[in-house]
Amino acid sequence: MPADPLEIxxxxxxxxxxxxxxxxxxxxxxxxxxxLLGPSGxxxxxxxxxxxxxxxxRAGEVWLNGRCVSCxxxxxxxxxxxxxxxxxxxxLWPHLTALDTVSYPARRRGEKRAHARAQAQRIxxxxxxxxxxxRHPAELSGGEQQRVGLARxxxxxxxxxxxxxxxxxxxxxxxxxxxxxxVTRQRDTGAAAVYAAHDAEESLGLADRxxxxxxxxxxxxxxxxxxxxEPVSQLAAQxxxxxxxxxxxxxxxxxxxxxxxxxxxxxxxxxxxxFFRGPHSDYLLDTTQGRVLLRxxxxxxxxxxxxxxxxxxxxxxxxxxxxxxxxxxxxxRTGVKVPVVDDPHVPHxxxx
Amino acid sequence: xxxxAITVVLVPLFVLARTVWVEGGADLVEIxxxxxxxxxxxxxxxxxxxxxxxxxxxxxxxxxxxxxxxLPGRSFWRVAVLLPVLxxxxxxxxxxxxxxxxxxxxxxVFGLHWLGVQGALGVTVVVTVNAVPLVYLITAVGLAARxxxxxxxAARVSGAxxxxxxxxxxxPLIRPATATAAVLVFVLTLGTFAxxxxxxxPAGFTTxxxxxxxxxxxxxxxxxxxxxxxxxxxxxxxxxxxxxPADALLGPRLRVRRVASTDPSSASxxxxxxxWTVLAGIAGYCLLAVGLPLLALLATxxxxxxxxxxxxxxxxxxxxxxxxxxxxxEALTRSLGLAACAASILVLLGGLVAAxxxxxxGRSVATLVTLTLVxxxxxxxxxxxxxxxxxxxxxxxxxLLAYIAKLWAVAHRxxxxxxxxxxxxxxxxxxxxxxxxxxxxxTVVLRPLAPALLAxxxxxxxxxxxxxxxxxxxxxxxxxxxAVVVLNSAELGQVGATSALSVVITLVLLVPALAFWxxxxxxxxxxNHGTAVTSTDRAPELAHAG
Numbered sequence: 001m002p003a004d005p006l007e008i009x010x011x012x013x014x015x016x017x018x019x020x021x022x023x024x025x026x027x028x029x030x031x032x033x034x035x036l037l038g039p040s041g042x043x044x045x046x047x048x049x050x051x052x053x054x055x056x057x058r059a060g061e062v063w064l065n066g067r068c069v070s071c072x073x074x075x076x077x078x079x080x081x082x083x084x085x086x087x088x089x090x091x092l093w094p095h096l097t098a099l100d101t102v103s104y105p106a107r108r109r110g111e112k113r114a115h116a117r118a119q120a121q122r123i124x125x126x127x128x129x130x131x132x133x134x135r136h137p138a139e140l141s142g143g144e145q146q147r148v149g150l151a152r153x154x155x156x157x158x159x160x161x162x163x164x165x166x167x168x169x170x171x172x173x174x175x176x177x178x179x180x181x182x183v184t185r186q187r188d189t190g191a192a193a194v195y196a197a198h199d200a201e202e203s204l205g206l207a208d209r210x211x212x213x214x215x216x217x218x219x220x221x222x223x224x225x226x227x228x229x230e231p232v233s234q235l236a237a238q239x240x241x242x243x244x245x246x247x248x249x250x251x252x253x254x255x256x257x258x259x260x261x262x263x264x265x266x267x268x269x270x271x272x273x274x275f276f277r278g279p280h281s282d283y284l285l286d287t288t289q290g291r292v293l294l295r296x297x298x299x300x301x302x303x304x305x306x307x308x309x310x311x312x313x314x315x316x317x318x319x320x321x322x323x324x325x326x327x328x329x330x331x332x333r334t335g336v337k338v339p340v341v342d343d344p345h346v347p348h349x350x351x352x
Numbered sequence: 353x354x355x356x357a358i359t360v361v362l363v364p365l366f367v368l369a370r371t372v373w374v375e376g377g378a379d380l381v382e383i384x385x386x387x388x389x390x391x392x393x394x395x396x397x398x399x400x401x402x403x404x405x406x407x408x409x410x411x412x413x414x415x416x417x418x419x420x421x422x423l424p425g426r427s428f429w430r431v432a433v434l435l436p437v438l439x440x441x442x443x444x445x446x447x448x449x450x451x452x453x454x455x456x457x458x459x460x461v462f463g464l465h466w467l468g469v470q471g472a473l474g475v476t477v478v479v480t481v482n483a484v485p486l487v488y489l490i491t492a493v494g495l496a497a498r499x500x501x502x503x504x505x506a507a508r509v510s511g512a513x514x515x516x517x518x519x520x521x522x523x524p525l526i527r528p529a530t531a532t533a534a535v536l537v538f539v540l541t542l543g544t545f546a547x548x549x550x551x552x553x554p555a556g557f558t559t560x561x562x563x564x565x566x567x568x569x570x571x572x573x574x575x576x577x578x579x580x581x582x583x584x585x586x587x588x589x590x591x592x593x594x595x596x597p598a599d600a601l602l603g604p605r606l607r608v609r610r611v612a613s614t615d616p617s618s619a620s621x622x623x624x625x626x627x628w629t630v631l632a633g634i635a636g637y638c639l640l641a642v643g644l645p646l647l648a649l650l651a652t653x654x655x656x657x658x659x660x661x662x663x664x665x666x667x668x669x670x671x672x673x674x675x676x677x678x679x680x681x682e683a684l685t686r687s688l689g690l691a692a693c694a695a696s697i698l699v700l701l702g703g704l705v706a707a708x709x710x711x712x713x714g715r716s717v718a719t720l721v722t723l724t725l726v727x728x729x730x731x732x733x734x735x736x737x738x739x740x741x742x743x744x745x746x747x748x749x750x751x752l753l754a755y756i757a758k759l760w761a762v763a764h765r766x767x768x769x770x771x772x773x774x775x776x777x778x779x780x781x782x783x784x785x786x787x788x789x790x791x792x793x794x795t796v797v798l799r800p801l802a803p804a805l806l807a808x809x810x811x812x813x814x815x816x817x818x819x820x821x822x823x824x825x826x827x828x829x830x831x832x833x834x835a836v837v838v839l840n841s842a843e844l845g846q847v848g849a850t851s852a853l854s855v856v857i858t859l860v861l862l863v864p865a866l867a868f869w870x871x872x873x874x875x876x877x878x879x880n881h882g883t884a885v886t887s888t889d890r891a892p893e894l895a896h897a898g
Contacts, residue, residue: 052508052509053508054501077514078508078509079509079510079511079513079516080511082511083509087502087505087506089500089502091502091503093503093525095527104510104520108510108516109511152510155510156511
């Protein structure tokens with residue numbers, strides 16, 4: 001069995017007294033895209049920077065393609081880890097043109113200048129920025145700069161790509177286009193990738209698996225659907241998308257995604273607020289069990305203050321009873337018995 | 353504002369040119385080809401080139417070395433390498449003589465002395481040591497502003513080793529800073545006076561500045577005076593010939609727009625073994641270049657007589673009691689008053705020009721002010737004498753005027769830089785919240801500007817206290833500054849007294865410098881917790897600005 005492009009074992013990283021990452025275990029299979037999803041300051045960048053070799057870990061190991069690049073005894077410098085990285089702030093060199101920037105990795109491999117440049121030009125063409133080859137970063141827009149950053153990473157011809165929030169500084173419309181480009185190119189190469197982001201929609205959309213990171217710890221790893229439908233905690237639920245929590249009669253907590261609830265049914269509530277979101281509308285309901293965010297297609301049909309009925313099509317038990325264990329399996333098992341679930345035929349944890 | 357600039361800069365230059373034209377007349381060719389003048393010009397030029405070639409790589413190397421986050425005692429060494437800035441240049445020169453020269457410290461203790469220290473070689477080395485902190489400061493700012501860690505990380509991850517990153521990324525990124533440093537060091541060396549005077553003149557090594565000084569001392573000879581004026585103009589001509597193309601070539605790149613953080617740190621440290629080598633290099637340099645000379649100076653000051661080993665039985669305070677005269681006490685008071693006065697006026701003027709600069713009409717004044725940076729002190733002083741000597745010659749007023757002209761740019765630069773860093777939206781936010789222009793200045797501009805204003809004041813104050821090039825030409829009876837007293841004492845060969853005076857003037861400088869330094873650091877620290885966040889937010893703008 002071939003070794004994984006990336007394997008992290010018990011990684012602990014600290015900046016002085018502050019622990020940035022605590023005992024992280026992760027692996028990325030060949031061709032897989034792993035999204036690191038977490039709020040800012042959760043350690044996403046630190047994780048990528050440690051994998052790249054910019055920051056020495058305090059404990060733990062980093063393995064790349066079956067080679068230990070960061071062990072207790074030895075550490076491989078960044079330039080010999082054979083990784084490609086796209087940076088949050090683009091990290092383009094102001095004194096080099098786009099073409100020189102993109103031919104830089106090939107030059108470092110020892111290729112002839114002309115050959116490296118021809119190669120770089122082809123990559124730029126593929127990203128539809130061939131005409132910008134002679135420009136310096138200052139003469140490029142944010143989206144164009146990040147394309148050059150992506151082109152430089154592609155030129156590295158690595159088996160693992162690290163994306164450090166590459167869209168964080170891009171406008172929303174540019175972000176979508178760039179993201180599409182990034183995913184396509186990365187899939188073309190067949191390489192594995194780690195993608196750090198704080199945007200749930202973005203990372204759920206592009207990843208094969210998602211690792212949720214909070215305060216330097218991995219709190220959950222799973223497919224995008226798993227982490228969305230079956231979050232291990234309220235924090236995990238908040239990281240992966242909009243959600244509300246209902247308190248059950250026996251003191252348990254139920255997670256409700258906006259589309260798991262519908263207007264009309266046997267429960268009554270008052271509309272606390274209504275938000276028009278374009279393709280759909282969000283209703284904030286005041287119920288006896290707490291506030292519920294509910295999503296319906298189309299423009300708003302109710303107004304604030306209206307008394308309405310609603311129903312719950314699906315829910316996910318976060319906690320059954322105060323004080324009962326946090327074992328996910330137990331939650332699954334006992335969750336079925338929770339009386340508030342309207343439709344017992346819909347099994348818990350299966351998508352709507 | 354423009355009037356002030358014209359009075360202190362343009363008029364003196366104009367009268368110099370007129371004097372050469374009118375008084376030189378027929379003798380001009382003879383003056384220009386005299387052996388003494390040609391030697392002085394050649395020496396000055398060679399000295400400036402040599403110092404630039406030595407100081408720029410050395411200062412850059414130190415800036416790069418002090419960027420390593422893993423360097424033991426990094427914050428201490430950062431201050432230590434700046435120490436020569438606090439020590440007046442003539443004190444540094446004199447302390448080198450006391451340390452390495454004949455009958456100096458190493459001679460007394462180890463029987464080692466270095467004859468060349470008095471003469472061209474010694475002058476070159478000490479002027480270099482004096483210039484290194486300037487290069488270090490400029491390149492360190494360049495590193496902080498342009499060579500962000502991400503730039504180097506991107507290169508490392510692209511497959512470049514530490515040295516390749518240095519060659520292909522870091523050094524090209526800070527090239528504007530190194531170029532600026534080179535131009536400044538060259539021009540400042542052209543006009544340097546105290547070190548060649550103290551170390552070179554006894555060995556017959558003359559530069560343009562020292563020749564102007566000795567020519568004026570022989571004031572009875574009218575031809576010597578015309579020669580001095582000619583030399584003063586030649587100095588400006590050489591400076592302009594070098595600076596003008598450099599400025600045109602580097603143009604806007606010389607102005608570093610925004611500093612992300614003044615705390616440069618490298619992307620990732622190299623191997624741990626090498627950091628001790630780096631540390632040894634920096635420590636050795638500081639010790640040999642500054643530490644040992646200053647110790648030798650102190651030893652001479654407390655030793656009974658020259659030639660005695662500086663051991664406790666030979667210690668005495670006689671040298672200090674000797675120099676506590678009414679003359680030196682008056683000179684000290686005068687120096688302090690003059691420096692404080694000049695610094696206060698300069699901060700005010702600097703602030704005004706920096707504010708005016710933001711309007712189109714004020715640009716020319718700002719350019720003129722920047723030009724004074726390259727105007728050698730000897731030239732300026734001579735111009736002052738001819739233009740205003742008739743009325744205020746030999747008084748403190750003319751010295752004050754000369755200080756203002758010389759240091760205007762020094763005050764203007766940090767204030768202008770701080771204004772540049774002030775985000776315009778912060779001003780807009782204040783105005784939209786209902787504050788008038790003056791209230792805005794008082795409530796949101798002054799506080800972030802305070803460190804820069806204080807720093808400008810401190811730099812002007814210290815430089816004015818150091819100043820000897822112009823003071824030694826302009827002083828008259830009753831307007832001697834302490835620096836002039838030290839210089840005269842050195843020329844008279846009073847070793848013990850000169851050393852004691854040098855120690856006193858260094859201490860006088862050190863006390864306010866350290867006090868201010870702490871205040872500025874505290875001021876900088878308080879609001880900078882906020883700026884740490886904004887600086888990362890501004891990083892993309894920096895990438896654009898490149």
